[in-house]
Amino acid sequence: MSLFAHILIPLGFIILALLIKKASIKRRLAILFAAINFLWSLTLIPIVQFNDIIVVQTGGWEAPYGISLVADKFSVIMLVIAAFIFFISTVYGAQEVDKERRKSGHFFFSFGVLAGVNGSFIAGDIFNLYVWFEVMLMSSFILVSLGGERPQMEGSIKYLILNLISALFFVSGVGLLYGNLGTLNMAHISQIIANNKEIIPLLNPALILMFVSFAIKGALVPFFFWLPASYHTPPPTVSAMFAGLLTKVGIYSLIRFYTLYLYHDDLFWNKIILWLGTAxxxxxxxxxxxxxxxRKILSFHIISQIGYIVIALAFFTKASLAAAIFFLVHNMLSKTNAFLVGGIIRRQTGTLNIKALGDIYRQNPIWAILFFISAFSLAGLPPLSGFAAKYLVIKAGVEADMILISMIALFTGILTLFSMVKIWMEVFWKKVPEDIAVPLPVKKRKEHWMLTASIAMAVMIIIMGVNAQSLLNFCNSAAHTLLNPDIYINAVLNQ
Amino acid sequence: MELIIAIFIGLLFACGVYLILRRSIVKVILGIFVLSNATNLIIFLAGGIKSEAVAFIPDDAESLNPELINDPMAQVLILKAIVIGLGIAAYILALKYRYFEVTGTHDLDQLKNTDQK
Amino acid sequence: MQNIILQKTAKLILIIMTAASLWLLIRGHNNPGGGFIAGIVAATGLILYAIVFGSQKVEKLLKYNTRNWIGSGLAIILVSIIIPIALGEPPMTAMWTTISLPFSISLHTGTPHIFETGVYISVIGIILSIIITIMEVLKWNS
Incomplete structure (x- = not known):
C-alpha cells in the first residue's frame, strides 16, 4: 500500500486536472500534490531501514505470476530525491511557466512524468518497467514540445525519434527474454540465471538490446546526441526537471540490471560499461x-556526470556502489539547481548567451551565490556535496586498482571546473559588453517563488555536503543490498 | 511458420531502418510505425506460436491440454505495446503538423539550428 | 454529408455498435472482450457518426467534453483500485460479490467490472478526443 501510493498520487492529480477547468486552482493543487508525494516518500525511509525491502504484490497474485512492486533502499533514496526535485520544480514552475502553457496542461504532463519516474523506481517486473518508461517518455515528449516555438519543435523531433528507438530496442529485448525464460519478474530471472550460469550467453542478445536502450535514456557516449540537442529548448522549469529526473531513470535501471543479471557475465559486460563510462x-x-x-554547457555536463556514475558502477565494490548512489543524489540536486538559476537569469535578461550577459554579480548577488553553490558543487569544491561525491568515486577506483580510470576522472574534474569558471566569469563577473545589445524586458517580473525554490535546493546541497556521513551510511547499506541480490530475490519470491 | 514470420520481421526491420534514414520527416515517422509493428511481431514470435490454439480457457473446460493453449502473456504484452503505439502515433502526427506550420518544410536537414547554436 | 442513406445507416450503426460494445464489456473478464476493445468498438461507431454529421454533433451526443470523459473514466479506475486497499487487501485485487436483485436475478459482480467500465469510458474519451481534434484542425466538418 505504502508503495502503491506513489502511483496513486500522480494519478489523483491527473484526474483532478482533467475534471477541473480553472488554471489557478490547478496550480495550487499541483503544489499540494507534489508536497504530498514528497512527504509520503519520506515515510518510506523508516520502513525500509527496518526491513530492507518493501514488496507489494498487486492483485494478490504471488511473485513470478503477478506484477510486483519492489523498493529496496536504493529505490527509496531515488524516490525521495525525485520527489524533492519534483516538488521544488513545481513550486518554481508555478511562477516561471507562462499562462499559455499552464492552460494547455504543463502540470498535467509533469505529473505524468512523475508517475513514470516513480513507477520505474518501484517496478519489479521488466515489462512494467517498460510501461513506466513509456508513461514518462510520452509526457516528456509533450512537455518538450508544449508551446510550439521553432527551437522546441527541432529539439523535440530529435528527442522523440531517438527515444522511440530506445523504447523499441527495450521492448524487443523484453520479447526475446520472455521467449527464452518464460518469465518477466526481475527477481525470478535473476534466480534462474544464478542457478544456471551457462544460460547467460543465450540471453546476451536480449540484454544487449536492453543495455543500449538504457544507454540511450541515460545518455552514455555513443548514444547521447538527443540530450544536448533538446534540453536547452523548453522552458527552464522543464529542462531543470528533465535534467534532474529523466536520464537518472536510465542509469537507475542500468544499475539495477547490472547488479541483478549482468554481473554474472562480468568478463563481457564490465569492460563495456567501464569504457563507455570513461568516454x-x-x-x-x-x-x-x-x-x-x-543551458547547453550544463546539458553536456549531464553526460560527463553520468560517466562518473557508470565508472563507479563498473568498479563494482561495495564502496564504489555507495559512491555511485551518492553521486547520483548529488548530481540530481546540483544539476537541477544550476538549471533553475539559469531560468531566473533568462527571465530577467531575456537571453542565456554567456557572451551577451555580464555583471550579474553586482546587480543580483543572490543569484550569483545560488549559482556559485550549485556550479562549484558540480565541479567538486570542498564544503559542497560534489566534493564528497567525487572523492568517494575516485577513492573507490583507487581501492579497486583502477588507477588509470581514477586519473582520468580527476582530470575530467579540472575540465568541469574550467567550464563552470567560464560561466562564472562570463555571466556573473565581467562587465556587460557594450557592442552586444541585450534586449532587456521592459518591466521586472515577480520571482519570489522561483528564488525560494532555488534557495531551498541550495540549502539541501550544502546540508548534503556538510552532513555527508549520514547519507553515506544509508548509501552503504543500499550498496550492501545491491551487492547481495539474494536479499532482493528472497524478499520478492517470498522464500 | 516461425521461419516465415522471422524472415518477415527481418524485412519489416529493414524497411523501417531504410525509412528512418530518409531526409523527409514523413518517411521517418512512417519508419517508426513500421519498426514498432516489427517489434510487436518479435514479442509474438518469441512467446511461441501454435496453430489452432487459443489463448484463453473456455468456461466449461473440465481439463486442460497444454498443446491447445497459446501463451496469453505474449499477446497481453503486444496489446499493451499497441496501445502505447496508438498514443505515440497520435502525438507524433500532431507534432509533424505543428512542425510543418512553424517551419514550412518537411526536410530534416532544416533541423540543424539547435545543434549549431 | 447530405446523403440520406448514409445518415440513416450511420445512426443505425451507432446503435448497433454501442450495443455490441456493451456486450463485449460485460463478457470481458472470462472471454475475449473487455473494456479496451469495447471502448474501441463504441468509439468506432461514434467516429462514423462524426464523419457523417460533423464533429459538433458528436460533441453534443457525448454531452460532456472528452476531457471529462477521460477524467471520469480514470476516476472510476481509481475507485476500483482503492476498494481493495480500504478492505485490507493488496491493491487491484479482484473482489467479487453476488448481489440479488428483484425478480430472482442474482448479479455476480466485482471490482474488475468497475475497472473495465473505467477503461471503457476513458478509451472512448481518448479516441474521440484525438479524432475530434484532428477533424477540427484539418476542417473536415464541411
Whole structure:
C-alpha cells in the first residue's frame, strides 16, 4: 500500500486536472500534490531501514505470476530525491511557466512524468518497467514540445525519434527474454540465471538490446546526441526537471540490471560499461567547454556526470556502489539547481548567451551565490556535496586498482571546473559588453517563488555536503543490498 | 511458420531502418510505425506460436491440454505495446503538423539550428 | 454529408455498435472482450457518426467534453483500485460479490467490472478526443 501510493498520487492529480477547468486552482493543487508525494516518500525511509525491502504484490497474485512492486533502499533514496526535485520544480514552475502553457496542461504532463519516474523506481517486473518508461517518455515528449516555438519543435523531433528507438530496442529485448525464460519478474530471472550460469550467453542478445536502450535514456557516449540537442529548448522549469529526473531513470535501471543479471557475465559486460563510462566523462566535459550557451554547457555536463556514475558502477565494490548512489543524489540536486538559476537569469535578461550577459554579480548577488553553490558543487569544491561525491568515486577506483580510470576522472574534474569558471566569469563577473545589445524586458517580473525554490535546493546541497556521513551510511547499506541480490530475490519470491 | 514470420520481421526491420534514414520527416515517422509493428511481431514470435490454439480457457473446460493453449502473456504484452503505439502515433502526427506550420518544410536537414547554436 | 442513406445507416450503426460494445464489456473478464476493445468498438461507431454529421454533433451526443470523459473514466479506475486497499487487501485485487436483485436475478459482480467500465469510458474519451481534434484542425466538418 505504502508503495502503491506513489502511483496513486500522480494519478489523483491527473484526474483532478482533467475534471477541473480553472488554471489557478490547478496550480495550487499541483503544489499540494507534489508536497504530498514528497512527504509520503519520506515515510518510506523508516520502513525500509527496518526491513530492507518493501514488496507489494498487486492483485494478490504471488511473485513470478503477478506484477510486483519492489523498493529496496536504493529505490527509496531515488524516490525521495525525485520527489524533492519534483516538488521544488513545481513550486518554481508555478511562477516561471507562462499562462499559455499552464492552460494547455504543463502540470498535467509533469505529473505524468512523475508517475513514470516513480513507477520505474518501484517496478519489479521488466515489462512494467517498460510501461513506466513509456508513461514518462510520452509526457516528456509533450512537455518538450508544449508551446510550439521553432527551437522546441527541432529539439523535440530529435528527442522523440531517438527515444522511440530506445523504447523499441527495450521492448524487443523484453520479447526475446520472455521467449527464452518464460518469465518477466526481475527477481525470478535473476534466480534462474544464478542457478544456471551457462544460460547467460543465450540471453546476451536480449540484454544487449536492453543495455543500449538504457544507454540511450541515460545518455552514455555513443548514444547521447538527443540530450544536448533538446534540453536547452523548453522552458527552464522543464529542462531543470528533465535534467534532474529523466536520464537518472536510465542509469537507475542500468544499475539495477547490472547488479541483478549482468554481473554474472562480468568478463563481457564490465569492460563495456567501464569504457563507455570513461568516454562519456571525457567527451561530455570536452564538448561542454566549447559551448557558449548557459543551458547547453550544463546539458553536456549531464553526460560527463553520468560517466562518473557508470565508472563507479563498473568498479563494482561495495564502496564504489555507495559512491555511485551518492553521486547520483548529488548530481540530481546540483544539476537541477544550476538549471533553475539559469531560468531566473533568462527571465530577467531575456537571453542565456554567456557572451551577451555580464555583471550579474553586482546587480543580483543572490543569484550569483545560488549559482556559485550549485556550479562549484558540480565541479567538486570542498564544503559542497560534489566534493564528497567525487572523492568517494575516485577513492573507490583507487581501492579497486583502477588507477588509470581514477586519473582520468580527476582530470575530467579540472575540465568541469574550467567550464563552470567560464560561466562564472562570463555571466556573473565581467562587465556587460557594450557592442552586444541585450534586449532587456521592459518591466521586472515577480520571482519570489522561483528564488525560494532555488534557495531551498541550495540549502539541501550544502546540508548534503556538510552532513555527508549520514547519507553515506544509508548509501552503504543500499550498496550492501545491491551487492547481495539474494536479499532482493528472497524478499520478492517470498522464500 | 516461425521461419516465415522471422524472415518477415527481418524485412519489416529493414524497411523501417531504410525509412528512418530518409531526409523527409514523413518517411521517418512512417519508419517508426513500421519498426514498432516489427517489434510487436518479435514479442509474438518469441512467446511461441501454435496453430489452432487459443489463448484463453473456455468456461466449461473440465481439463486442460497444454498443446491447445497459446501463451496469453505474449499477446497481453503486444496489446499493451499497441496501445502505447496508438498514443505515440497520435502525438507524433500532431507534432509533424505543428512542425510543418512553424517551419514550412518537411526536410530534416532544416533541423540543424539547435545543434549549431 | 447530405446523403440520406448514409445518415440513416450511420445512426443505425451507432446503435448497433454501442450495443455490441456493451456486450463485449460485460463478457470481458472470462472471454475475449473487455473494456479496451469495447471502448474501441463504441468509439468506432461514434467516429462514423462524426464523419457523417460533423464533429459538433458528436460533441453534443457525448454531452460532456472528452476531457471529462477521460477524467471520469480514470476516476472510476481509481475507485476500483482503492476498494481493495480500504478492505485490507493488496491493491487491484479482484473482489467479487453476488448481489440479488428483484425478480430472482442474482448479479455476480466485482471490482474488475468497475475497472473495465473505467477503461471503457476513458478509451472512448481518448479516441474521440484525438479524432475530434484532428477533424477540427484539418476542417473536415464541411
Amino acid at each position: 562519456s566523462m571525457i567527451v561530455g566535459a570536452m564538448a561542454a567547454s566549447s559551448q557558449i550557451f548557459f
